[in-house]
Structure formats: C-alpha cells, structure tokens
Amino acid sequence: MPKLIRLYILQVLTGFxxxxxxxxALLWFNVANLWHLISTSDVAVVAVIMLVFFNGVVFAGxxxxxxxxxxxxxxDTSGGKRQRAIPQVPARVRVAAKAPKARSLRVLGHR
Incomplete structure (x- = not known):
C-alpha cells in the first residue's frame, strides 16, 4: 500500500x-443540554451517529x-522568483464639473 494512502487511513481513523x-465529552458535560435532548428522543441512536460521523469528517480532514x-x-526554495513590488502612486485626474442648477421649491412640490 502506498505511504500516502496509509497515512490518509491512519489520519481518518485518528479523526474519527x-x-x-x-x-x-459533549454528552458527558451536557453541553447546551445535549444529553437530555438525546436521552429523551426516540431517534437518539441516529443523532449520536450523525454527531460522530459529521464531526469525524471535520476532524479527519x-x-x-x-x-x-x-x-x-x-x-524549501521552490517559491518562484522574488520580484520587487512596484509601488502604486495615485494619479491626479481633472474633471470639469458644472454647478447644479438651483431648483425652485414649487418644482419639488413645496409651496
């Protein structure tokens, strides 16, 4: 068996x-009243299996x-070429703008 596959299987077993x-520990310390919730449920076995499985997927990963x-x-020196970063200098842009026209209050609906 390749070493990488053996390593993966070992880490998955460790994660689960x-x-x-x-x-x-969650059930023993009754975190968020989880022990009471599971012990009084009719699908307690499914809930515990799901908790172990989904946490196992995360822990194994x-x-x-x-x-x-x-x-x-x-x-490790295979990081590629180290090039200097070019500093970015903001450019000044001139924009011609006209002053807005004054609106009368009648146009806006006020009297």
Whole structure:
C-alpha cells in the first residue's frame, strides 16, 4: 500500500477516534443540554451517529491537513522568483464639473 494512502487511513481513523471522544465529552458535560435532548428522543441512536460521523469528517480532514503540512521541508526554495513590488502612486485626474442648477421649491412640490 502506498505511504500516502496509509497515512490518509491512519489520519481518518485518528479523526474519527477524536470525534467519538469529542461527542462523548459533549454528552458527558451536557453541553447546551445535549444529553437530555438525546436521552429523551426516540431517534437518539441516529443523532449520536450523525454527531460522530459529521464531526469525524471535520476532524479527519484537519488531522490529514496537519500531517501533510508538517511534511514540508525547512529548506524549501521552490517559491518562484522574488520580484520587487512596484509601488502604486495615485494619479491626479481633472474633471470639469458644472454647478447644479438651483431648483425652485414649487418644482419639488413645496409651496
């Protein structure tokens, strides 16, 4: 099995394990009265499975991203050409404008 696939599977299992611990802690500490809500529901098993699954997807993605980012080498010089940034100087533009005509109050509907 390729090393990257093995790494991905390991990180997914770790993420779902962390998710199970996280959901267990949520229920144990009764965060937002979640334990009472789930324990009095007739679909409690589905709710817990959904909590573990969706948190597992997030945690597995984060675990894999962290493990991939930690693989970077410190002496990485493949960043491309370093070109100097050209400072932007605002240009002055002259615009000829006419003064607006004075409107009488009758035109606006006032008497």
């Amino acid at each position: 394990g962390l998710s199970a611990l996280f959901v267990g 984060v675990q894999f991203a962290i493990s991939i980012m930690r693989m970077a080498e410190d002496d």
